[in-house]
Structures are given as C-alpha cells and as structure tokens.
Amino acid sequence: MPVTIYDVAREAAVSMATVSRVVNGNPNVKPTTRKKVLAAIERLGYRPNAVARGLASKKTTTVGVIIPDISSAFFAELARGIDDIASMYKYNIILCDSDQKLDKEILLINTLLEKQVDGIVYMGREITDEHLQVFNTATVPIVLAGTKERSEELPSVNIDQNQAGYDATTRLIQGGHKKIAMVTGPFQDPLAGIERFEGYRNALRDNGIDFRQDYVISGKLTYAAGLEAANLFMSLEEPPTAIFAASDETAVGVIHGIQDMGKRVPEDIEVVGFDNIRLAEMVRPRLTTVVQPMYDIGAVAMRLLTKYMNNEQVDHHIVVLPHRIEERQSTTQLSEE
Amino acid sequence: MPVTIYDVAREAAVSMATVSRVVNGNPNVKPTTRKKVLAAIERLGYRPNAVARGLASKKTTTVGVIIPDISSAFFAELARGIDDIASMYKYNIILCDSDQKLDKEILLINTLLEKQVDGIVYMGREITDEHLQVFNTATVPIVLAGTKERSEELPSVNIDQNQAGYDATTRLIQGGHKKIAMVTGPFQDPLAGIERFEGYRNALRDNGIDFRQDYVISGKLTYAAGLEAANLFMSLEEPPTAIFAASDETAVGVIHGIQDMGKRVPEDIEVVGFDNIRLAEMVRPRLTTVVQPMYDIGAVAMRLLTKYMNNEQVDHHIVVLPHRIEERQSTTQLSEE
DNA sequence: TTGAAAGCGCTAACAC
DNA sequence: GTGTTAGCGCTTTCAA
Numbered sequence: 001m002p003v004t005i006y007d008v009a010r011e012a013a014v015s016m017a018t019v020s021r022v023v024n025g026n027p028n029v030k031p032t033t034r035k036k037v038l039a040a041i042e043r044l045g046y047r048p049n050a051v052a053r054g055l056a057s058k059k060t061t062t063v064g065v066i067i068p069d070i071s072s073a074f075f076a077e078l079a080r081g082i083d084d085i086a087s088m089y090k091y092n093i094i095l096c097d098s099d100q101k102l103d104k105e106i107l108l109i110n111t112l113l114e115k116q117v118d119g120i121v122y123m124g125r126e127i128t129d130e131h132l133q134v135f136n137t138a139t140v141p142i143v144l145a146g147t148k149e150r151s152e153e154l155p156s157v158n159i160d161q162n163q164a165g166y167d168a169t170t171r172l173i174q175g176g177h178k179k180i181a182m183v184t185g186p187f188q189d190p191l192a193g194i195e196r197f198e199g200y201r202n203a204l205r206d207n208g209i210d211f212r213q214d215y216v217i218s219g220k221l222t223y224a225a226g227l228e229a230a231n232l233f234m235s236l237e238e239p240p241t242a243i244f245a246a247s248d249e250t251a252v253g254v255i256h257g258i259q260d261m262g263k264r265v266p267e268d269i270e271v272v273g274f275d276n277i278r279l280a281e282m283v284r285p286r287l288t289t290v291v292q293p294m295y296d297i298g299a300v301a302m303r304l305l306t307k308y309m310n311n312e313q314v315d316h317h318i319v320v321l322p323h324r325i326e327e328r329q330s331t332t333q334l335s336e337e
Numbered sequence: 338m339p340v341t342i343y344d345v346a347r348e349a350a351v352s353m354a355t356v357s358r359v360v361n362g363n364p365n366v367k368p369t370t371r372k373k374v375l376a377a378i379e380r381l382g383y384r385p386n387a388v389a390r391g392l393a394s395k396k397t398t399t400v401g402v403i404i405p406d407i408s409s410a411f412f413a414e415l416a417r418g419i420d421d422i423a424s425m426y427k428y429n430i431i432l433c434d435s436d437q438k439l440d441k442e443i444l445l446i447n448t449l450l451e452k453q454v455d456g457i458v459y460m461g462r463e464i465t466d467e468h469l470q471v472f473n474t475a476t477v478p479i480v481l482a483g484t485k486e487r488s489e490e491l492p493s494v495n496i497d498q499n500q501a502g503y504d505a506t507t508r509l510i511q512g513g514h515k516k517i518a519m520v521t522g523p524f525q526d527p528l529a530g531i532e533r534f535e536g537y538r539n540a541l542r543d544n545g546i547d548f549r550q551d552y553v554i555s556g557k558l559t560y561a562a563g564l565e566a567a568n569l570f571m572s573l574e575e576p577p578t579a580i581f582a583a584s585d586e587t588a589v590g591v592i593h594g595i596q597d598m599g600k601r602v603p604e605d606i607e608v609v610g611f612d613n614i615r616l617a618e619m620v621r622p623r624l625t626t627v628v629q630p631m632y633d634i635g636a637v638a639m640r641l642l643t644k645y646m647n648n649e650q651v652d653h654h655i656v657v658l659p660h661r662i663e664e665r666q667s668t669t670q671l672s673e674e
Numbered sequence: 675t676t677g678a679a680a681g682c683g684c685t686a687a688c689a690c
Numbered sequence: 691g692t693g694t695t696a697g698c699g700c701t702t703t704c705a706a
Contacts, residue, residue, distance in 0.1 A: 341682095341683055341684085342684060343683080353685090354686085357684070357685060360684095361685085389682070391684090392682085392685090393685040393686080
C-alpha cells in the first residue's frame, strides 16, 4: 500500500540505489537525475521508512532516555535540555518513566536496547551492580545525567552535590547562624539524601559548630515534608534560626510552615533551598537557593552522548558543572561585602 | 557481532521459526522444545532486534507524542498520563518538543510517521489546515489531547474550556462581585486565549454585568504576566474586586502582585486560577482554581489511541472530561450554602 | 554517475 | 509441533 523506494525508482526510471542516494543527500548524483527523482518523490508522496533504514544501516537516530518522573519540575527541565540538543543533532528520543523502580529501570534499558537506540541517557537515583551488568551488555554508549555512580566508569554529568551542600550551609553560617537545621532526602538517596547532607555536616564541622541530630530531618523532599519539618523544628526547645532544605519545593514548604506559625522569613528564620526550579521565584519571600544548572546537565549529557555515538574524542567522561547560590529574599543580605 | 535469532536456532538445534515462536509466546511449541530454546537464549544472551521485528511485522509498539513544552507543569502532567497508559499497554513513546512552532510540528509529525510509529498523540495550540493535511497522509491513528480542532473530525480529549471559563466567572459573581477582571491567554490561542475568555464574557452577560475592556489583559500566561496584570488592574481608577486568571501560574503572579502592593487576598481581592497544577497549593493563600484533569486527559487520550491501534470499537471519538472548581483560600467561602 | 544484488534480523504463511 | 522460505524496505558494496 504505502509508497516504497522501489516505486519511486520505477517512477523516475532509475535504480533504487539512486533514489537512496538522493534521499540521503549523497553528492554522487547528476543534478538532472536528482531533479527527476525528487519530482517522482513529490508526485508519489514518498516517505522513507526509517525502520527499514535502521535495519539496513544499523542506526536508528533515536536515543533512549530513562527518567524517574517527567512530571517533576527538576527532571522535566533536564529532559528539556536533552530534547533540545537531541533535536539539534537530528535524534529522536524515546522517553521512559522509571518511577525510580529498579526492576522497571532494568526492563526499560533492555527494551531500549532491543529497539536498537543509538545511545542512552540515564537519570536516576543510583547505579547499582545490576544496572552496571545490563549496561555492560549494551553495545551503544550510555551517559548518566544527575545520577550518582561510585566507580566513575560510566560517563556522567552532574554538579558537586557535596560541595553544594557545603556551600549552602556555609552561606548560612556566614549570615551569623549557629543553629542551622537541614531537611534532606531519604538516606537511600545518594545525591539529595547523602551527599548534600554530608556537605552540610562538613560545613558545620569546619566552622566549629556541633552537629545536632534533632536539627536533621530526612525523607521525601516534597512540599508537605517542608511544611511538616518547619513544624517540628519550631516546636523544638531551641529552634533553629536557619534551615537548609535539599529541594526548592521543600524549602517553600518550610517557608510557608514558618509563616503559618506567625514567624517571618528571613527576619526570624532564614531559608535556603536547592535546585532553583521556577517555583523559587514564585514564593514570597523569593527563595535563596543553590542553583543547579538543570537544563545544562541534560544538554551537556546529550551532547556528550552524541560525541560517543559519532566516535569523537572525549576528553573528560565525568563532567562536573558549576553550581552557585542565587541570593534572594529568604536570607538577609550578607553585610561584610 | 550481536547474537541473532539464527544463532539461537543453531544453538538450540531448531529452526528460526521455532525460536520466533518461543520469543513471541506462541503456544504451539512443545514444552521441552521451549525449554531448550530458552536455555539457548539465556546462554547466548540473545536480545531480539525490535527494528527487524518492526520491519517484518509492520508494528513498532511505539507511539509518537508531540508536546509544546515538556518543562511546563501542565504538559508534563499530561505526558505523565500518556506515558503511564502507554507503558501499561507495552508501548514506548517518542517524545517531541514542538515549541508550538508550526513548521517544527509538521516536521515532527513527518519524522514520526517515517519512524513508523503505531499512532500519535498530539498536543498543541490549534489544528490548522496544514496539520490536517499531514495527518491525512498518515495511515496510523492520531488522537488530540488538550487541543482545539474545529471540524471535530479527529478524535480528541479535552475539557469544555468555554464552560470552565464560564464557571470560574460565575463563581466570582456568586461571591458578590461585579468588578471582575480577567487575565487571558493570547487571542491566537483558541483554548486558553479565546474559549476561556468567551466563557468569562458569557457569564458576565448572563448576569447582567457590563463587559469592560480595561478589565481584560491578554498575553502569555506566565507568572510575570500575572504580576504585571495585578499592577495594571490596581492602578485603574476603579480597580476590580476579583480576578480570574487563565492559568495557575499567572494567578499566583496576580496574588503576589496584589500582596506586594499591600492589599490582601481574598479580603481585598479574590483570585481564581486555572489548571490546578501543584503550584496552586504552594502559595499563600492557596489558590482556588478550575481543576483540569491533566493526567486523565493524557491517560484517556492514550487509552483511546490504543483502541484505534487495535481496531477496537470506539463509541465517542470526542471525549470531554469533567472539570470542577477546587475551593481554596484565594476566594472567600460562599455564604449561601 | 549509475545499477545489480546481497543482505540487515525478523515474521508469517505454508508445508510437512 | 516444527521447518522452509519468501519477503519487510532500505543501505551498501562492487562493478560497470
């Protein structure tokens, strides 16, 4: 039923090979022939079959993307960066939500590999041995974006989470605070759960501030968790005067929790968030936060993948992008500068 | 290099056809044979090539999804619904950001068709004749999600945008307001720009309230636009006492704009938003808004598409999902009930 | 500059 | 139950 390359060949009175050359922009075609073929394509409404092409050429110009949750502001922004660069390099993306479930992740990787994607961008919590095992069966490159991998064998793009946690905490210490609490991710989460938390603890230690267990709450980094954390902290005998939340959504929850109790941010309590999703500007006071270049993490990861797919030289397979702190109104301005 | 079905056949001492049967769960295989084949597959680490299968079977178990912007909370939620149902039916998704650009949309549709997707879910502003033309060249089903199409020929899933705008406005009128302003989308946008606005105007008319041009601002529905709109409205000689914003993000901007001027929501001015993205609960006061079942729109669209792909009977190709108003604190409670 | 022909890895009759 | 075989629509040598 549909028009094939053979139909075009017949219509243009040339061979399939010539049609193929024209379609693929091969310069070794006489202009008149090219014109003839193009006309036939137009006349017949020919649309090349990419599946057949993929089988013959062993390239699909499609990459797989595994993402924990596309409806999260953070990952959606990463995805946007990935997609933009992919589109720039003429790749399409097979997007797979993994829900952070290990078995679903493994299944998805296998499915993507079966579909003969030319490469994979993986986003997730952590790379386990099981992941590594499946990745090893792949003959195509894989790049991690915003994902922890201890062995540092796989190419990856990230920020220095530990340092970022350290910096956020230090910022609060510079503001004169000694009673600094933190809302961190689940301790199973190597990035938002552990690394940022360790940065926090190191900053306290380096500034001679005792670590207090009751100043730390670990759990899902939701808005509700921030609300609740604020309540808990404020009901302490000696409530903190500053709170560092490991996600913006949680930080906004913290701010609202504080405000709901009649306290003020930053006058009574200062708050610092993490990520710099757009929400950070949609709260009063606007949120001071650690800027993670989300779009860039995605974009750079995809760019890196294109290099691998084209067998280009790659200098550093581990890319650490810079982070910084965006000063807004949930902290008071530092006086000394 | 990679293991093919032929290698497995040889290893298991059966024919390719038998291997194919085992892989595809065809029951016409003796259990002992099946075991033998499975063992060979395991031993060789065979992974079926979905591209070859697609070429032979003319099915790719992949659907294309065109989306204006995956980093928008609204569309990300739709995408999530689409992906969940797709995954449930064992389909993968090729996700394409269109940026609402007509030529990119057309290009993407063609690319998806070349890649032999089994169907397409399209999200966008409006279906033009040019869209229709390309869609007509497709031999696979296409379903629109949250997208306006006048002819009502194409299957689609949406809410009644006009009625929703009407309801939101009516809610404000019931609150005793006569001076009701609206921030609406660009007038080129048939959904957020025109339909909701017409609902607003009809509600005013039906309640004997004169329409005032200076109570309407049309433009991009961003947070900043809301901020700005609030400023404009408040600087009017006779400022409105209620504002209906055609998106939650804009509504939150309106709220903050009002608060920044020292006025209070809802005491001085009431605000109603649209969509019910998660942001609506992350603002003080929490936002009263028109609930669009975003996830469901995506999920139902995908479900509908599976029916078409399986040649199942479809009763209504135009699905209109219910909307409702979620009462929160940016409006005062209605007294009469 | 062009054409012929051999696959790419699999499915789906059809025959046994 | 199982095997044989002819494609699916294209790319890619290799010759001409």
